[in-house]
Amino acid sequence: MPEVVFPLDSTRSFTDQSLVGHNRWHPDIPAQVHVRPGDSFRVHAREWFDGAIRNDDSADDIRDAPLNSVHVLSGPIAVEGARPGDLLIVDILDVGPIPQEDSGPLAGQGWGYTGIFATQNGGGFLTEQFPDAYKVVWDFSGQVATSRHVPHVSFPGLVHPGLMGTAPSADLLSRWNAREGALIATDPDRVPPLALPPQPDSAILGTLSGSEFDRVAAEAARTAxxxxxxxxxxxxxxxxxxxxxxxxxxxxxxxxxxxLHFSQGDGEITFCGAIEMGGFIDLHVDLIRGGMDTYGVAENAIFMPGTTDPRFEQWLAFSGTSVTLDGEQRYLDSHLSYQRACLHAIDYLTTFGWTPEQAYMILGAAPIEGRLSGVVDIPNSCATVYLPTSIFDVDIRPSAAGPVRIDPGQGVPRSSF
Incomplete structure (x- = not known):
């Protein structure tokens, strides 16, 4: 096992650790760990709400989720010799739930959760159709997830970090805040908001304190x-x-x-749409000197996907176009067309007996595939969502016999304002 350079103790809160991470982006948050190019190492990571979400049958914790506090990040980790303009190579050697802790109060200790956020607390991809807070708890058995809240469904997880990145420069941070502030100003009272401005409340900034903490907290960008x-x-x-x-x-x-996510569908469409958990990740790092200019990678990260994806042989796909539910035509609106594809999939699954909320959770948590299938034929873009048929214990393919009716069980816990 690689050396653990950023340990976390599951019995203590994120801010009561030997190394305290952060939940904002800013160039002046000091590095907590130093590694060298060519090093391999392990990092522990806490679930994004630091234990605020519980393994129970209530969604009140999702309703009251403290969004100002997210995401709790492990780091910063400085790579010796890295300079602006380089490319940082990060290899994900391994990633998984909290090791040797398969039961306990923290997500990652043998379980995780998926949430639909209430519109007043961030909403989600389909917040107009699902405005209230819901929660599903998933149990882990090896690589497979099942839930008492969504019966007749099981699937292998594709474990991954939802968030990983490098620190911005002061100039880049300033540009983030300016452009996002300008967007917010176009509709400052919108619910949910158009973007999240710097928020000193609940900021965690590693080892910073005093006036320096106050300055950075007022400038630092949210991680959402x-x-x-x-x-x-x-x-x-x-x-x-x-x-x-x-x-x-x-x-x-x-x-x-x-x-960290145990599993997720393309788009993480419920906002808290993956199976959220704490865990570990093993990394190897290296550098390409001047790589940003050499390869024209100045405003984005690029990656080579791993080869550990679950293998599914059959899919049932749903398409959507850029026409609103009330019949308004939009011009090549791929966001809308993916919403419509997801709504079509949800409507279809309800014919088998799953509730709309259960179907929505399936799309958020299971390793579905979302694709932009047509973006050139004016005025309609076409998006598609692919459901692997083998994750269901009934045959969901259309047939002359009609859909098999399942027992939806206790359903998805709901909390409303």
């Missing part, structure tokens, strides 16, 4: 969206065996990570 540094990309294929090339914007690169 993906940006030029990688960040919260929620790409399910960043799994074991993946190689990622991250732009370097500060000396040392200052790599950070967190938000």
């Amino acid at each position: 969206p993906p940006r030029e540094n990688g960040g919260n990309q929620d790409i399910k294929n960043l799994s074991k065996g993946t190689r990622v090339f991250y732009p370097v914007f500060v000396d040392g690169a200052n790599l950070s990570l967190g938000d």
